[in-house]
Every structure is written in C-alpha cells, then in structure tokens.
Amino acid sequence: MTDITHSLLYLSGVEVSFDGFRALNGLSLDIRHGEMRAIIGPNGAGKTTMMDVITGKTRPDDGEVLFDRTNDLTKLDEAAIANLGIGRKFQKPTVFEMHTVEDNLLLALRGNRRVVHNLFWRRNAPDEGRIDQILGTIRLGDHRARAAGALSHGQKQWLEIGMLIAQDPKLLLVDEPVAGMTDAETETTADLLREIARDHSVIVVEHDMDFVRRLGVRVTVLHEGSVLAEGSLDQVSANERVIEVYLGR
C-alpha cells in the first residue's frame, strides 16, 4: 500500500540558529518509508535540534521539512505533528512521573485525543490487551502499578520506548535510547528497535557504536549542523573527514 519510492520525511536546507550560533546549517535528510536510519555525530552536532525541528518544538529559520510529501511540518504545532504519526523519545527520558507505568502507556496509546472523548472514555479490553502486550515487550510487567518516577533510569528509557510503541506512529524519533543501560539491556534494546523497524520508519540517534553496529542500518553523520557523511557504518568509519571530526580534537 505504501509507496516505497517516495520519502516519508524530507529535510532540505534546514537552518536553525540560537542567538547567532548555527545549530543546524543547511541540513538535508531523506528518510524512506519503512527505513531505519542511525544518526551519529559528536556532541553539539545538532542531532537533538534536528528532532526538535521535525516535532515542531523548534521552528527552523529556513529550509523545508516535509512529511509524507504533503505535510509541511514547519507550519504545524507539536500536537498536530504527533497526530500525523510522528512519535519521539527524548534524550533525557521524559515520562509522567506521577502516573503509574500502566497509565503512562494508556496516555500514549494510539487513539482519539479529543477532550470529550477522554472525558467519557472507559476501560476496555482492547486497550488493556494492548497495554499488557507492551508491558511484556518492554519487560515492565511487574512494575505496572508503580509510579513511573520510581523507576530506574534504564527502566524509564524502556517505558518511553513502550510509549512510542503504544503511539504506533509512522515515524519514530529515538534520541539516545541506550544511554545509561547495561550491555545486556543495550543488546535487547537494539533487537527491540529492529523489530519495531519491521513495520515503522525509525530514526535513531546514538553515540554507542556497538549499538549502531548491531542495528546494521544506514548511518548519517552530522557535524556542525549539517551532514558530513552517509552510508554503512563501515563506510562512514573509513571516511577521513569523519575520522578527523571524531578524533581530530
């Protein structure tokens, strides 16, 4: 059904500056339907800022950001963009600390976001089933009634990934999912993301090279707000400019 020949997300010449500092500098990117892309780059390269632009948190000064060819994301607000089918996991895990794990997933669960609908919403078997299933996937089944604020850092990361799964967006933006995880957890997360990528498009930002290697997908290297190199991990690792950026200082 989906036309795999056209881009799901298309960025071209995106410029963002903060008080004269250019965080994004003519950034261009093209993500196809069903593709998973890893984005790497040194600190301050603009990876998170790129996600801010895509999700409507930051308005670019210039450039094009198109989703599914027809939607100009620079004209929409965060909620509208989320409802188009773009979900995001934040670099610093952001869950609803006062809510239980279960309620965090419930709030994320794909569905009607309107006021009146949620005023009269009642618990129902399909939603419960979906939440149970996700709890299993993210291994938080034993913690469903715990306040999310009481989870460990790694568990919060998982919960946020679970919220992404619950949202079931067309495109997932995942910012540093394995920061603070053990090696075993990192491996599981990579497997999980690969599984998600089977029927979703995913952009993953990560510094952990073993993790990126495990994903085994095309890699884009950002540096000073624009694309420095693109290709397989081996290709970009062999790229002289990439080596220079990573080692040269």
Next chain:
Amino acid sequence: MIARTFLTDDRRSAIFLGLLAIAAVVVPFCHLVFPPSSLLHIGTSSVALWGKYLSFAILALSLDLIWGYAGILSLGHGAFFALGGYAMGMYLMRQIGSRGVYANPLLPDFMVFLNWKELPWYWWGFDIFPFAALMVVLAPGILAFVFGWFAFRSRVTGVYLSIITQMLTYALWLSFFRNDMGFGGNNGLTDFKDILGFPVQAPATRAALFSITAMTLMLCYIVARYVVASKLGKVLVAIRDAESRTRFLGYRVDAYKTFLFTLSAAMAGIAGALYVPQVGIINPSEFHPAQSIEVVLWVAVGGRGTLVGAALGAILVNFAKTTFTSGILAPYWLFVLGALFVLVTRFLPNGIVGTFFDVAADTRSARRPAHAGSTSASGRLREAESEAPLK
C-alpha cells in the same frame, strides 16, 4: 453507575458525600422543627452562615480542580464567583418590583436614584429565573472560555498566568464600582425580597437554601471527582507535570486547559449564586484581588489536589474567620490567617486532608501485600494518583 463508582471505590468521597447529605437534612430539620428554646434548634444566623461556608466550599472545589489537577493557579477566581453572584443578584433585584423605595415596577432603586429612564439591555430577561440561572453559569463560563482561549493558546503559564487572572479580577473590581456600569456601583445589589416567590428571610427559605447549597456541593464534588478520575483527568495531571511531553503525544494542551478552566469558572459562578441570597448582598468587594487570594489559602490549608480538602479548608478557614473577626481578636484576624498559611505550608505541605490521607493510605498499604505506587518521591500531589482508579 457513577454513584456506584464513587460510593464503593472511594471511601473518602463516600464519607464526604454522606456527611453533606446528613447536613442537608438535619440542619433544616433542626432549624424548622425545634423551637428556638430547644437545645437542638439551629438559629437563623447559623443556617445562613453555614450556607455561606458551603458556597465557599464550592468555590474552593472549583479552584482545586484547576490548581490541584492542571497546575493552573488562578488568583482571580473570585471574579467568576462574583459574576455568578451578580447574575443571581440581578434576578433578586427584579423580583423586588414595585416594593422598592421608589416603587418603580421595572427599575431597581439605584437606577431610579441615578435618574435612569429605562432598563439597560443587559438587565433584560433577569426577571425570569431560568434565564438568570443560565446566566449564573454562562457569564463566568463564557468569560473563562474567552480568557482561556487566548491565554492557553498563547501558552501563558505559571506565574504570568496567575498575574493576568489577578488583573482580570482587578479590572472587574474597578468596573463594577462605577455607577454607570449599571450594577449598583459601590453598594452593589441588596434589599432582596423574595426568590421564586418565597421570602428570602423566611426560616423555611433559609433552610431550603442551605439544603440546596449542600446538595449542589455534593453534585459539584461528584462532577469534579468524575473529571479527575477519568482519562481526561490523567491527561490533566500529565499536563500539570510535563506539559510539553503531553503535546508530543498529540494532546491539545490548550483545549484541555480551556475546558477545565471553563468548567471551573461555571462552578465558581454557581457558588456565587448560592452565596448571594444567603448573605443578602453582592457588591464589588467580591471582585477584590484579596478575596481571590484567600480562596487559594483555603485550598492550600485544606490540601491542594484532594478536592475534599479544598472544601474542608474553605469551611474551616471561614469558620475561624467568623470566630476571630467577631470577638476581641478581630484586629488580629489577618495575622492569624497569615500564621495559619505559614504553619500549614511549613508543617503540612499537603494540607490538612492531604496529610491525613497520606497517613491513612500508608497505614492501609502497610497492611496490604507490598504494592508499590506510594513510592513517588514528592508526596504533595500523590493523592492525585492513588485516588485515580476508574473501575
């Protein structure tokens, strides 16, 4: 179905509603049936006084709904209360008819005094009770909706929002003082004669007004409780604690806030409408910013984010106020109020009910097999969580 949810799943609600139901019957009964000589008699002034406390409890409840559950600290909620009060006052004024000092069948006395020849258009229809009752809800509701629409769309939050709510009530305070506004200026609306054909001062009317206020408080509580326990309530708490995260999930934060703010303002309007016939007057002082700040104190003292606490805080603080301001301690009331606020926020940061409930919940969960959920770091708003289950 709703009643079952509340009465079986939520002991605190059941106790609160039960007490109100008892008061709604017993107070009028003692007022009307026992002769004044009897020990069980409840005097006219007491009935009116407690009726006033209960209307304040509704106001406090309405503030707790937005402050406790959506983090919107309104420092101008008295404005909505006063608007509801004025709508009721206008109805009561028009019921006076030709019994006023100037015996004008159409114009209230203050208009005759100002030499006005005809009734301003915005007084039209207030002789009809259902219309006035509708205005009690619509006037504050529409103002809140318009205010919320602009403020929440522009993402005004926190202290800035509090300041503009304060400015709103301040502006209304200044306006309602003016004679040419047509609301009785400085003196406001008073000298009411009857309501729905019953004399306002008669014991039976007072008893009925008390009962109605108690039942309205019950109803408002049930509505508020339903809202906070619904999925919408969970969205609100999410907005309160991580507003932008909620947006990234696709929720229109401004729509949620505007809805709640409007609901809360309508509730405050109803509180004002019940207040006016029981105290016999509405004047611009109700718009004074200090009034609105007092409401915040009631809620803080009783326990923000607990609903029951807000209502009890209103009753308690106002009971104390009456006690203090009527004796030799009168000059010290503001010091007492200030001290109360400092002590409660210092030693009972969850308010009286919040603290009590936490203790009760801890003892209960200690008896139950280990089940986390009471492990959240800061306890202040925890009850918002633990009382949420919707079965």
